[in-house]
Amino acid sequence: MRTRTRPDPSGPATQGTVPWRKLPPGDKLAFAVAVLLPPRFTPARVRADRRYRTLDKYRFIVGFLILPLAFYAVFVISPFFQAIYYSFTDWAGGATANFVGFDNYVKMWNDEKFWSSVQTSLLLLVFVPVVTLALGIFFAYMITAGGRHRRGEAVSGVVGSSFYKVVYFFPQVLSIALIAVVWQQVYSSRSGLLNGLLGEVGLGSLEQRWLGGDYKLGLFATMAVIAWSFVGFYVVLFSAAMGAIPKDIYEAALLDGAGRGATFFRVTLPLIWDTVRTGWIYMGIQALDAFAVVLIMVPGHVLKVTPVYLYERFREGQFGYATAIGVVLLVLSMAFTLIVMRIGRRETIEY
Amino acid sequence: MGTTNVNRRDVMKRATAAGLLAVPALGSLTSCATGGGEENKAEKGKKSADNPLAVKKDAELQVYIFNGGYDDKYARYVSDIYEKKYPDAKVDQKKTEKIATQTQPRIVKGDPPDVINNSGADNMNILSLVQNKQAADVSELLDAPSWDDPEVKVRDTFVPGVVEMGQFGSDAVYQLNVAQTVYGIWYSDTMLSKTLEVEYPKTWDEMLAVCKTAKKKGVHGWTYPAGHPRYMFFSMYAMFGQAGGRKQLEAMDYLEPNAWKSDAVKAVFEAYEELLAKKYVLQGFDGEKAHIEAQTAWTKGKAVFIPDGSWVENEAKPTTPKDFEMRVGATPSLDKGDAMPFGTLYAPPGEPFLIPEKAKNKQGGMEWMRMMYSKKAAQNFFREVSSMPVVKGAIDGLDLPPGVASSQKAIKAAGDNIVIAFFKEWYTALWNEEFNNVVGSFMNGDSSVKEAMNTMQKAADRVAKDPDVHKIKKA
Numbered sequence: 018m019r020t021r022t023r024p025d026p027s028g029p030a031t032q033g034t035v036p037w038r039k040l041p042p043g044d045k046l047a048f049a050v051a052v053l054l055p056p057r058f059t060p061a062r063v064r065a066d067r068r069y070r071t072l073d074k075y076r077f078i079v080g081f082l083i084l085p086l087a088f089y090a091v092f093v094i095s096p097f098f099q100a101i102y103y104s105f106t107d108w109a110g111g112a113t114a115n116f117v118g119f120d121n122y123v124k125m126w127n128d129e130k131f132w133s134s135v136q137t138s139l140l141l142l143v144f145v146p147v148v149t150l151a152l153g154i155f156f157a158y159m160i161t162a163g164g165r166h167r168r169g170e171a172v173s174g175v176v177g178s179s180f181y182k183v184v185y186f187f188p189q190v191l192s193i194a195l196i197a198v199v200w201q202q203v204y205s206s207r208s209g210l211l212n213g214l215l216g217e218v219g220l221g222s223l224e225q226r227w228l229g230g231d232y233k234l235g236l237f238a239t240m241a242v243i244a245w246s247f248v249g250f251y252v253v254l255f256s257a258a259m260g261a262i263p264k265d266i267y268e269a270a271l272l273d274g275a276g277r278g279a280t281f282f283r284v285t286l287p288l289i290w291d292t293v294r295t296g297w298i299y300m301g302i303q304a305l306d307a308f309a310v311v312l313i314m315v316p317g318h319v320l321k322v323t324p325v326y327l328y329e330r331f332r333e334g335q336f337g338y339a340t341a342i343g344v345v346l347l348v349l350s351m352a353f354t355l356i357v358m359r360i361g362r363r364e365t366i367e368y
Numbered sequence: 369m370g371t372t373n374v375n376r377r378d379v380m381k382r383a384t385a386a387g388l389l390a391v392p393a394l395g396s397l398t399s400c401a402t403g404g405g406e407e408n409k410a411e412k413g414k415k416s417a418d419n420p421l422a423v424k425k426d427a428e429l430q431v432y433i434f435n436g437g438y439d440d441k442y443a444r445y446v447s448d449i450y451e452k453k454y455p456d457a458k459v460d461q462k463k464t465e466k467i468a469t470q471t472q473p474r475i476v477k478g479d480p481p482d483v484i485n486n487s488g489a490d491n492m493n494i495l496s497l498v499q500n501k502q503a504a505d506v507s508e509l510l511d512a513p514s515w516d517d518p519e520v521k522v523r524d525t526f527v528p529g530v531v532e533m534g535q536f537g538s539d540a541v542y543q544l545n546v547a548q549t550v551y552g553i554w555y556s557d558t559m560l561s562k563t564l565e566v567e568y569p570k571t572w573d574e575m576l577a578v579c580k581t582a583k584k585k586g587v588h589g590w591t592y593p594a595g596h597p598r599y600m601f602f603s604m605y606a607m608f609g610q611a612g613g614r615k616q617l618e619a620m621d622y623l624e625p626n627a628w629k630s631d632a633v634k635a636v637f638e639a640y641e642e643l644l645a646k647k648y649v650l651q652g653f654d655g656e657k658a659h660i661e662a663q664t665a666w667t668k669g670k671a672v673f674i675p676d677g678s679w680v681e682n683e684a685k686p687t688t689p690k691d692f693e694m695r696v697g698a699t700p701s702l703d704k705g706d707a708m709p710f711g712t713l714y715a716p717p718g719e720p721f722l723i724p725e726k727a728k729n730k731q732g733g734m735e736w737m738r739m740m741y742s743k744k745a746a747q748n749f750f751r752e753v754s755s756m757p758v759v760k761g762a763i764d765g766l767d768l769p770p771g772v773a774s775s776q777k778a779i780k781a782a783g784d785n786i787v788i789a790f791f792k793e794w795y796t797a798l799w800n801e802e803f804n805n806v807v808g809s810f811m812n813g814d815s816s817v818k819e820a821m822n823t824m825q826k827a828a829d830r831v832a833k834d835p836d837v838h839k840i841k842k843a
Contacts, residue, residue, distance in 0.1 A: 107836065110476060110492075111500025120835070206594075206654040207661060229594060229654040230812045316595050316655065317801060318808035332468070333797050334496030335836040 037068075052076060097347070104341035109334050121341035131342065134326040138305055140236060141243070141322065142353060145304035146297050149244040153251025154293065156185060158281055160252065161259040162267065182256065185249035193246065197313035200242045204228050204314075228319055235319035242310055247303060251296055258292040259285055287363075294361040301353050305346065411729050420512045421735045426456035429732040432471050434487035435463035437679065438719070442745075442752040443485070449739045450732075457732065466490045475502050480724035482733035486543075487719055494543050494720065495794055498536045499838045504723040505540035509734040515742035522741055527779075529788050530717045530758050536794070537840040544737055545717035547755040550678040550696055550775040551602040552713065557693035557770075559672055563587075568697045570710050572639050575700045579648040582672050589648035591671035595658025597808035598800060600640070601789075603675035604807075606699045606714040607636045609787045613707030621790040622842050623832040628825040635702050637810065637817040644813060651812075659683075667692060681771030682754040694771040696778055713782035714789065715775075717758045794840050795831050802827035 040048075044063065051059045051072065063069055104121055108114035125131050160178040175181075188196060203210045204227040212224040225231075227238045262285065270280050286293070308324040317325075323346055330339035413424035431447060433440035440463040447459035462481075464470045468490045474480045475497070486492055497503040510523035510531065523531055527548055534541035560566055564582055569575040579589025593599050609617050612632025619627035627633075643649055650671045653662040663684040666674045674680075681694055688694065701710045721740070723733040739745055746757035747766065756763065756772060768776065779786070792799040802824065810820040831837055 109496045109500055109836070110472065111496070111502060112476070112478075113500075124834075124836075201655050204655065205657075205661075206652045226594075226652055226654055229652065230808050230814065313656075316658075316808075318597060318805040329797065329801065332490075332493065333837075334493035338836055 048072070100340045100343050100347075103337055104344045106337045108337040108340075110336050114337065117337070121338045122345075124338060125341060125345065130321075131323070131326060134321045134323045137236065137320050138307070138323040138349075141240060141304040141307055142301055142349075145240050145243050145307075146300040148240065149247050149300050150251060150293060150296055152244065152248045153296070154255050154286070154289075156181070156248070156252045157255035157259055158285060161256050162280065162285065163277065182252065185252040187249060188246045189249045191246075193309040194313055196242065196246050197310045200238075200310075201228070201314045204238055228315055230316075230319055232320055235315055239307065239311060239315055239320070242314065243304060243307055246310075247300060251300070254292060254296055255289060258289040262288050290361070290363055294357060297361065298354050298357050301357065302350050305350055305353065412731055417518070421509065421731050421738065423454065423731045423735045424729070425454045427729045427732055429457060429459045429483070429729050429736060430481035431459060431461045431483040431485075431733075431736060432467065432481045433461060433463045433485045434467050434491075435465050436488050437683065438753040438755070439463070442749045443740075445748045445752075446736060446740045446745050449742070449745065450736055453739075454732075459736075468492045475724050475726070478726050480727055482727040482729045483721060483723055483736050485719070485721050491720075493796065494722065495536060495838055495840075497722065498542050502725050503542040504725045504727065504730055504733075505542060506534070506544060506723060506734055506737070507539070507541055509544075509737055510541060512734075512738060515738055515745075522738060525741060525759050527717065527758050527760055528786055529715075533717050533720075533788065533790075533793065537843070542722060544721045545719055546721060546740055546749065546758055547717065547719040547753075548678075548715060548758050548779075549718045549755070550713065550715045550778055551605065551676070552696040552698055552778065553603050553673045553700075554666075554676045554680055554694065554696050554771075555673050556667075556669070557695045558691050559587075559669060560695075563669075564672070568695075569700050572700045572702050576642065576646070576648075578672065579643065579646070583648065587669065588650035588671040590643060590673045591650035591653065591662050591665055592675055592811065593653050593658035593662040594651060594808070594811065595654045595656060595661075596804070597811055598804040599659065599675050600807045600811060601675075601792075601799065601803060602677055602714065603699055604636055604640070605789050606712045606787055607639070607702065608632055609714075609785075610699065610706045610708045610710070610712050611635045611702050614787070616707070617787055617789070618842070620828075621794070621840075623791070623795070623828050623839065625829070626825060628828055629821050632707075633821055634817060637820055639702055640811075641817055644811065649811070663687070673697075678771065678775050679755065681769060692770075694769075695774040696771065698778055698782065708785055708787075711778075711781045711783075712785040712787060713778050715779055715782065715786050716788040716793075719755070790840070795837060798827060798831050 037045075047060050047063045048066075048068070051063050051069065056064060056073070059069070103114060105116055105118060106114035107117045107120070160174040160182055162173070163175050191199075202208075206212060206226040206229050209227070211227065215221060215223045225234055227234055266284055266288070267280065270284050275283065306324055307322050308328070311320070311322045312325050312328065315321075317329075321329075323342065327339050327342040327346070330342065411424040411427040413419060413422050413427075415422040419425075429447075429450065431443060433443045440461065444461060447461045450459050451457065462470075465488060467484065467486055467488055471481060471484050472492055475492075480502075486494060494503065511521055514520045514522045514525045516525075530545055531541055533545055534543040536542060555568070560568060560578075564578065564585065564587075566578050566581055567574075569578050575589075582589050608620070612619075612630055616627070616630055616632045618624075619630070650662075650665060653659075653665070655661075660683070662671075662674060663676070663680060664687045665671055667684050667687045667689065678696065681688075684694075698711045698713050721737060723730055723737070727733050740749075741759055743759060743762050746759035746762035749755070749757050750763050750766070750772075754769065754772065756775060763772075763776075789799070806815070806820050806824045806827070809815045810817075815823070832839065
């Protein structure tokens with residue numbers, strides 16, 4: 018038995034625990050020091066204490082996490098909080114930022130230009146993920162399971178599927194700025210590839226001033242570019258998910274007489290649903306951003322998305338107001354994520 | 369000790385908990401960006417006749433130049449003069465396309481460069497800088513003797529508008545422009561006199577007649593960069609002045625109620641509406657390179673007139689035929705009862721420089737600007753970038769290209785009737801966002817004169833009410 022007055026340095030660990038506040042100050046100090054000491058230098062009576070185990074465990078975890086957490090805190094978390102703080106100020110880039118309460122938010126509420134940018138952003142948020150994911154799933158399905166049945170295989174991709182997989186991924190390799198510049202040229206009213214092609218194949222009547230001032234056309238053009246640039250990523254993502262589905266499930270479906278459509282809706286889609294949901298959230302956030310494409314490609318008088326509007330406020334030196342818009346964007350993306358998580362929730366099927 | 373009782377689940381659990389804990393702990397980290405800025409003493413030397421700005425002779429000078437169409441060679445020339453006069457001082461000259469990105473954080477931190485060429489798309493809002501007391505008042509420089517003649521103060525060597533453009537509601541001057549831009553209706557003299565055999569139109573009726581003649585020859589009367597519809601301002605602005613007088617222009621500058629709903633504005637918009645209705649305008653140059661496309665169509669003779677600024681001569685040089693004979697014309701009069709005569713010219717100083725308030729070598733920065741305003745630096749500026757310097761008479765007698773020569777002629781003809789759109793400089797968004805939008809949809813035929821005026825007025829009212837925008841009051 019361990020006594021407090023005469024600790025046995027080599028004695029076996031005991032389970033008796035003295036409440037922390039009753040511990041003699043010397044032991045308290047020893048515990049405090051033990052946080053930093055390697056076990057070998059820790060006094061045995063401390064080491065023998067049950068609490069030391071907990072301490073040792075936390076110390077171990079903290080040892081691994083302290084650096085990444087510090088980085089995360091400084092470079093990710095603190096800007097968020099700074100932004101929230103500045104959104105309540107009238108900071109204009111100078112040395113002073115006066116606290117103005119909810120003034121920036123009230124101003125935003127009454128700002129028509131803000132709302133029209135939000136309208137555009139929301140339209141992108143609703144339509145772009147649907148189109149991109151649908152295309153991504155379709156292509157991925159064709160690549161992994163859409164082909165003719167070859168001998169000995171339940172499913173196989175269309176001819177040349179590995180080639181397509183690479184080609185679809187190309188836009189993902191290009192920088193988004195480059196994509197925006199290239200498409201801006203493609204859409205050019207007078208010298209663009211698109212109108213040129215339409216004229217060439219006798220569809221001259223379909224030629225448009227794509228980015229010439231018409232809101233709907235501009236929106237359509239923007240959506241097409243964002244979808245185009247991201248579809249490759251989802252093709253790869255979804256074909257990986259589809260590749261993980263065991264072939265025997267397909268075989269069983271095939272034996273039951275399921276066609277391609279039925280196989281897709283009854284087998285493939287439910288089994289990759291988790292990936293689809295993740296992709297949906299990611300794509301939604303991309304669509305809500307859309308900053309680079311819109312800023313570079315679309316003239317300001319055609320349309321604006323909220324991040325571009327935010328950027329312009331920054332440029333005008335309205336830092337406080339701009340960060341308030343940023344905070345609203347943050348809330349929007351979080352709300353979107355939560356909604357998708359909620360409506361997309363299904364029982365996970367393990368296989 | 370080999371048995372640490374940690375498993376993966378524990379690590380994940382603790383990591384999550386630690387992540388949550390880290391959040392409130394960071395509250396204390398906020399309010400970083402506005403910090404900083406202890407008083408640092410500017411370096412000063414001894415004032416003398418040879419050194420009127422009391423420059424410290426061995427203090428380093430840091431200059432940031434916007435790396436755009438002008439490049440930075442013209443500034444290097446000035447830096448060389450500086451280094452020649454102060455052999456112990458080194459001029460650290462940098463060029464960048466991102467002026468705000470590069471210099472604004474340093475201004476906020478209190479460690480700015482000494483001279484900033486605040487130009488380009490990524491420029492800083494000068495009004496905010498003035499409001500934040502981040503730009504220095506350079507009156508000391510303006511009252512110093514000029515480089516070329518100690519009897520003449522620097523401020524007296526300028527063409528009209530330079531000092532006014534640097535003032536923001538007080539006598540202090542925070543911004544220094546070095547180039548003068550002439551805006552107006554640009555045309556080819558060859559096209560007008562040889563192909564169409566007409567005179568430059570002095571009234572809007574004559575303008576319509578010229579366009580009609582052009583149309584018969586298969587040439588459009590006008591074109592403009594639809595991708596940057598704000599270019600229309602370059603021919604509309606002087607017309608606002610002609611129709612409504614300086615009163616009209618001041619009403620716009622000082623965001624007076626219904627400034628954009630006046631009869632003068634209406635008359636100008638209606639004039640252009642007629643141009644559109646008669647299909648005299650070559651449309652459809654959209655996108656970022658719209659100005660290049662439109663200018664190319666113009667130099668190729670597909671359109672007679674284009675609203676533009678004097679940089680067009682340099683910008684369109686690659687496509688301009690030798691016998692093009694580029695000219696700028698003042699905007700035609702709408703009516704005999706116009707408040708300002710034909711010849712009224714929108715010709716503001718541009719290409720702004722500033723000296724940060726906290727610059728270490730503020731005196732050196734001002735001295736650098738004094739050198740920039742010397743005749744030889746001004747002439748060199750003109751040779752390098754083909755833009756007119758704001759130094760009076762600096763390029764007189766030089767062999768001028770046709771566009772510049774006609775700009776000079778237009779300035780002389782205008783005399784006192786030079787107009788400057790201050791609101792464009794003070795409330796930049798009102799011009800490059802709002803006016804751009806309004807005139808864009810107007811020129812596309814998507815909104816009527818009345819809608820255009822209403823939208824513009826609403827936008828001006830919004831700026832007037834916006835507490836984040838510092839308003840300049842009439843002196």
